[in-house]
Amino acid sequence: MEMNSPVGPNALDAPGIVGKPIDRVDGRLKVTGGARYAYEMQQDNVLYGFVVEASIGKGTIRSIDTRAAEKAPGVVLVLTHRNTPTQGTGNHREAHPVLTGPQVTRYGQPVAFVVAESFEEARAAAYLVDVKYDWSSGKYALRANVNEARVPKPNDAPAADSAVGDFAAAFASAPVQIDVTYTTPLQSHAMMEPHATLAMWDGNKLILHTANQMLNQGQQVIATTLKIPVENIRLISPFIGGGFGGKLWVNADAILASIAARQLKRPVKIALTRQQIFHVTTHRSDTIQRVRLGTDREGRILAIGHDVFSGNLPSEQTYEDAALQTRTLYAGPNRLTRHRLVPLDIPVASSMRAPGEAVGLMALECAMDELAEKLNLDPIELRMRNEPSEDPEKHIPYSSRHLVACMQEGARRFGWDKRNPKPGQVHDGRWLVGMGMAAGTRGNPLRLSKANVRLDADGKATVRMAMTDIGTGTYTILAQITAEMLGLPMERVVVELGDTSFPEAAGSGGSFGAGSSGSALFEACDALREKLARIAGIDPATARFADGNIASGEKSMRLTDLVGTGLDADGEIQPGRNNKDFSQQSYGAHFAEVGIDQDTGEVRVRRMLGVFTAGRVLNAKTARSQAIGGMVFGVGAALHEGMTLDARFGYFVNRDLAEYLVPLHADIPAIDAIFLAELDNESNPLKSKGIGELGICGAGASIANAVYNACGVRIRDYPITLDKLLTGLPMRA
Amino acid sequence: MKAFTYQRANTTAHAAAATAKPGAKIIAGGTNLLDLMKLQVETPSQLIDINHLPLDKVEETSEGGLRIGALVRNSDLAADPRVRQRYGVLSRALLAGASAQLRNKATTGGNLLQRTRCYYFYDITKPCNKRSPGSGCAALEGFNRIHAILGTSEQCIATHPSDMAVAMRALDANVETVDRQGDTRAIPIAEFHRLPGNTPEIETSLKPGEIITAVTLPPPPPGVQVYRKVRDRASYAFALVSVAAIVDSARGRIRSARLAFGGLALKPWRSPQAEQQLVDAAPDTSTFNAAANALLEGARGFGDNDFKIPLVRRTLHSVLAETTGA
Numbered sequence A: 001m002e003m004n005s006p007v008g009p010n011a012l013d014a015p016g017i018v019g020k021p022i023d024r025v026d027g028r029l030k031v032t033g034g035a036r037y038a039y040e041m042q043q044d045n046v047l048y049g050f051v052v053e054a055s056i057g058k059g060t061i062r063s064i065d066t067r068a069a070e071k072a073p074g075v076v077l078v079l080t081h082r083n084t085p086t087q088g089t090g091n092h093r094e095a096h097p098v099l100t101g102p103q104v105t106r107y108g109q110p111v112a113f114v115v116a117e118s119f120e121e122a123r124a125a126a127y128l129v130d131v132k133y134d135w136s137s138g139k140y141a142l143r144a145n146v147n148e149a150r151v152p153k154p155n156d157a158p159a160a161d162s163a164v165g166d167f168a169a170a171f172a173s174a175p176v177q178i179d180v181t182y183t184t185p186l187q188s189h190a191m192m193e194p195h196a197t198l199a200m201w202d203g204n205k206l207i208l209h210t211a212n213q214m215l216n217q218g219q220q221v222i223a224t225t226l227k228i229p230v231e232n233i234r235l236i237s238p239f240i241g242g243g244f245g246g247k248l249w250v251n252a253d254a255i256l257a258s259i260a261a262r263q264l265k266r267p268v269k270i271a272l273t274r275q276q277i278f279h280v281t282t283h284r285s286d287t288i289q290r291v292r293l294g295t296d297r298e299g300r301i302l303a304i305g306h307d308v309f310s311g312n313l314p315s316e317q318t319y320e321d322a323a324l325q326t327r328t329l330y331a332g333p334n335r336l337t338r339h340r341l342v343p344l345d346i347p348v349a350s351s352m353r354a355p356g357e358a359v360g361l362m363a364l365e366c367a368m369d370e371l372a373e374k375l376n377l378d379p380i381e382l383r384m385r386n387e388p389s390e391d392p393e394k395h396i397p398y399s400s401r402h403l404v405a406c407m408q409e410g411a412r413r414f415g416w417d418k419r420n421p422k423p424g425q426v427h428d429g430r431w432l433v434g435m436g437m438a439a440g441t442r443g444n445p446l447r448l449s450k451a452n453v454r455l456d457a458d459g460k461a462t463v464r465m466a467m468t469d470i471g472t473g474t475y476t477i478l479a480q481i482t483a484e485m486l487g488l489p490m491e492r493v494v495v496e497l498g499d500t501s502f503p504e505a506a507g508s509g510g511s512f513g514a515g516s517s518g519s520a521l522f523e524a525c526d527a528l529r530e531k532l533a534r535i536a537g538i539d540p541a542t543a544r545f546a547d548g549n550i551a552s553g554e555k556s557m558r559l560t561d562l563v564g565t566g567l568d569a570d571g572e573i574q575p576g577r578n579n580k581d582f583s584q585q586s587y588g589a590h591f592a593e594v595g596i597d598q599d600t601g602e603v604r605v606r607r608m609l610g611v612f613t614a615g616r617v618l619n620a621k622t623a624r625s626q627a628i629g630g631m632v633f634g635v636g637a638a639l640h641e642g643m644t645l646d647a648r649f650g651y652f653v654n655r656d657l658a659e660y661l662v663p664l665h666a667d668i669p670a671i672d673a674i675f676l677a678e679l680d681n682e683s684n685p686l687k688s689k690g691i692g693e694l695g696i697c698g699a700g701a702s703i704a705n706a707v708y709n710a711c712g713v714r715i716r717d718y719p720i721t722l723d724k725l726l727t728g729l730p731m732r733a
Numbered sequence B: 001m002k003a004f005t006y007q008r009a010n011t012t013a014h015a016a017a018a019t020a021k022p023g024a025k026i027i028a029g030g031t032n033l034l035d036l037m038k039l040q041v042e043t044p045s046q047l048i049d050i051n052h053l054p055l056d057k058v059e060e061t062s063e064g065g066l067r068i069g070a071l072v073r074n075s076d077l078a079a080d081p082r083v084r085q086r087y088g089v090l091s092r093a094l095l096a097g098a099s100a101q102l103r104n105k106a107t108t109g110g111n112l113l114q115r116t117r118c119y120y121f122y123d124i125t126k127p128c129n130k131r132s133p134g135s136g137c138a139a140l141e142g143f144n145r146i147h148a149i150l151g152t153s154e155q156c157i158a159t160h161p162s163d164m165a166v167a168m169r170a171l172d173a174n175v176e177t178v179d180r181q182g183d184t185r186a187i188p189i190a191e192f193h194r195l196p197g198n199t200p201e202i203e204t205s206l207k208p209g210e211i212i213t214a215v216t217l218p219p220p221p222p223g224v225q226v227y228r229k230v231r232d233r234a235s236y237a238f239a240l241v242s243v244a245a246i247v248d249s250a251r252g253r254i255r256s257a258r259l260a261f262g263g264l265a266l267k268p269w270r271s272p273q274a275e276q277q278l279v280d281a282a283p284d285t286s287t288f289n290a291a292a293n294a295l296l297e298g299a300r301g302f303g304d305n306d307f308k309i310p311l312v313r314r315t316l317h318s319v320l321a322e323t324t325g326a
Ligand SMILES: Cc1cc2nc3c(=O)[nH]c(=O)nc-3n(C[C@H](O)[C@H](O)[C@H](O)COP(=O)(O)OP(=O)(O)OC[C@H]3O[C@@H](n4cnc5c(N)ncnc54)[C@H](O)[C@@H]3O)c2cc1C
Pocket: A658, B025, B026, B027, B028, B029, B030, B031, B032, B033, B034, B035, B050, B070, B096, B097, B098, B099, B102, B105, B106, B107, B108, B109, B110, B111, B112, B113, B114, B161, B162, B163, B164, B210, B211, B212, B213, B236, B237, B238, B239
């Protein structure tokens, strides 16, 4: 099915299993250790690999002496650029060649791969590889090289620039102006499971157990890199311990293990160490963002501008599209957004949870807060005055948009009316207390997905697709959809994911996972219903499916009596006109209360609330968990996270979870997320929109705004750490 | 990690003798040592496991203090009722450190001997005088937000990361040791950790083969005990600055004050001059200022850590206000 027209009433509209807060179907497996991740797969005769990383930012390998490593106990192979076959090339979304030559283009680039009988032997030998480098001077820091910025030309992302009206003139003449620059730091996904692969060859067929979010895409990348046909590659990834974008593309673990396994004719296993992940895989670029808002005296936006600088390797076009939401969130006749990319000699920058919006809203929504203060307007009122009636750049309708309802409901529940708009007024002992809010939005993409569902004579339905569940709850919602559509209890549904031998699916990323895979499955179930109805001699239009029966009028038959030795059907979803004719976005309103220790500048979140609309909620529990997880991400982005670049070496200094700080339990207080009822008839057959990234969008800004409200110090350089606040806080008398 | 041999020590004397051999290293909880071995910052050829030695008791001393065995786990020490009642500052400092899992493993001896968290120390491809004497100090002109502002040298500006040791410094603890000859001694904690000077690789006054058997605490001094740890997140983060304070005050006068600081230097820091400013003085802003001025005499920032100077001043104010009720 192509999404070319609105979805009418369908089988999911009546209250049923879909939407219920059902526990994860894989929850028990996970907490009992029964869910096996890539590195846990057992294989006879397996070898272990360990990566040797470049310890310079840019230059060439002058010499590489592997003799000691080769002689070390247990070592069977040391791969370097001298003995690694040539591979296909492309940007990081197309190919991932490794050990290609003596050039070092970035810190942490693999320069050798040691394979041994045990992990410990491989790691010990890795330290014996003696690499000598000739350094060349590199460009590492974003700010220092911002003059080299160029217009990125990606082939798979929206255009770098957008313009409507005459921004410059409108801004210059606007009675009220805000012109502020915010910066966000380098961020790392910091997912729990490290990147890991077990590679083995069966003749010319490659089987990879690997942690990867988008298996079909991964298959392509591996095919291009290893120059083998896609059909010869099978990726298996039933469980993934988080990805957040860090496992969207293929990383060095998969390619190195594949090459070594081919040479050695034995299975090879590798997991990156926590420290290696920071350099060897991708990260989110830091950004420099200038936001300009010009309004009339009532706060109606006349001009809105957002300029974003981010960095990436010279060979890459991927940029942090942090101005995307600025193209659609607020009304205003004169608009300008621009993304510029600074070529840098540091590891590859790529997608991290809500690429663009996650950090873009941390600039835009704080600038809105600054504007509200300047106008002496309540921040919610300001946003309501700029509520657009259609997408202000594309001039197309929104498929559904209830941002105002989110803000109003949130304000009511949070007690927003108790906020003192004057900063620095509320004390609680040593603590200064403040409230902030921010709006959030995230695009709702749809991607090609296919599914197969089969009903067997024992009454069990089996779903198969090359979809992944990266911890979000995909298994559960797909089981719910199947149970609902076929009128079966949840226990009768088996969902099998994470294998490229199953029908192609979008994978997990960009908030398209549930909508795309769920819709393909919906279509498959619909097709199966039709088949069943025909066999039963029932008009599919009147057929009801419940309790393992198909019924119409007085007639009722057991499904198991209809399927013979088993009956299956395929389904497919594709984006269509609806994805061009409608602006499809999920929305949220975030509210935060923080306390700041006036003596030390320590910021601690006191409570948070997110109110969201994202079309049909498929599972109230997993949806809430996604939203809360996103909000926690927002806390980290606002207060804790950041890799520090040491521009002398071109490397990230803090590379473990003791030094790259993410929020912990103690940092996360009472936090709640609710979804307002909404159905989106234009999005997909489920009438849902993406939620995997929505929770983060705006969350950080609400905290930053609360920090300002608490103490009157506006920090425009994230994360907001105490050293930045300290000097602005008056000493207590 | 380099291959090593493993030996279980049966007696304290055996442990000391075994440790005297070059390349030998004691393993207690292993929470610091193993991390460093994985990164080849530490490359012992032999590990001496002392976990089976009878050093895991907290006992009363005849003077009315406590004797804490070197193997008493951080969790157990923090939860000990005698520690909680009489040495609240120590219990709080311990609980402010690391995570519950780490505290369950971490030992009293190992905690005192944990090594700096300087990023460059942890990365063997970077210059570091402490790890590799003479190679230079990458932190001096690098990222030094967590580094020292007092007692630094051109050779090294690292800090000692322990919270426990800061409380012990305020309590004037003694570190009891035994050496390979079986001789014992008690080292005042003030003399236990060393400032970097020209030999940042030498971190303590322990001699080769000398091992920690216990830490003794004198009877608790009078006064209110507070441990304040300032950090970037609410738990599981090292101190940017910490203060262990024991302040005795009444009727508008401070009778005595002991202040020890973490995050400022390569050892838990005490400033007799700062404490002197408080004795017999009124607990007010000018007194606190005088103490802070005395403490920060000679303090020097290295860029990213400049903020520690105002931060410690403010934290000291805050703690003194809390302990004196000012
Ligand atoms: C992520 C993380 C966060 C942490 N956060 C904090 C924190 O916030 N605050 C804090 O204070 N600490 C923190 N720690 C450090 C923790 O407290 C130490 O790792 C722990 O106390 C070390 O004790 P251990 O018994 O495990 O020592 P080990 O690792 O076993 O040993 C450490 C050193 O002491 C030597 N040693 C041990 N016992 C003896 C002995 N009896 N005699 C002679 N030598 C001995 C060993 O040879 C080794 O050199 C953190 C650690 C980690 C990993």
